[in-house]
Amino acid sequence: xxxxxxxxxxxxxxxxxxxxxxxxxxxxxxxxxxxxxxxxxxxxxxxxxxxxxxxxxxxxxxxxxxxxxxxxxxxxxxxxxxxxxxxxxxxxxxxxxxxxxxxxxxxxxx
Numbered sequence: 001x002x003x004x005x006x007x008x009x010x011x012x013x014x015x016x017x018x019x020x021x022x023x024x025x026x027x028x029x030x031x032x033x034x035x036x037x038x039x040x041x042x043x044x045x046x047x048x049x050x051x052x053x054x055x056x057x058x059x060x061x062x063x064x065x066x067x068x069x070x071x072x073x074x075x076x077x078x079x080x081x082x083x084x085x086x087x088x089x090x091x092x093x094x095x096x097x098x099x100x101x102x103x104x105x106x107x108x109x110x
Contacts, residue, residue, distance in 0.1 A: 072100040
């Protein structure tokens with residue numbers, strides 16, 4: 001079923017389509033479907049520019065200490081620190097860390 005959407009196309013300087021404008025209500029409906037898949041620019045920047053692991057970048061972005069995350073996971077801070085800095089973790093471990101940070105596993109997979 002295709003519902004019609006009132007779309008306005010804006011052309012660029014060269015005359016070709018550059019932007020599509022849709023009603024705000026339609027935009028909200030579309031963006032509510034995948035909010036768990038977004039990653040803030042700050043997190044991506046920390047991973048790329050600062051060479052941090054996605055786990056550490058998310059933790060810093062959320063303003064949570066290693067001690068707090070470790071407590072949520074029921075492990076020691078040094079154990080969590082080793083996990084946070086590891087390039088290879090089991091999927092189950094990554095899922096637990098994502099849950100402790102309050103994000104989805106997809107958001108952790110940069």
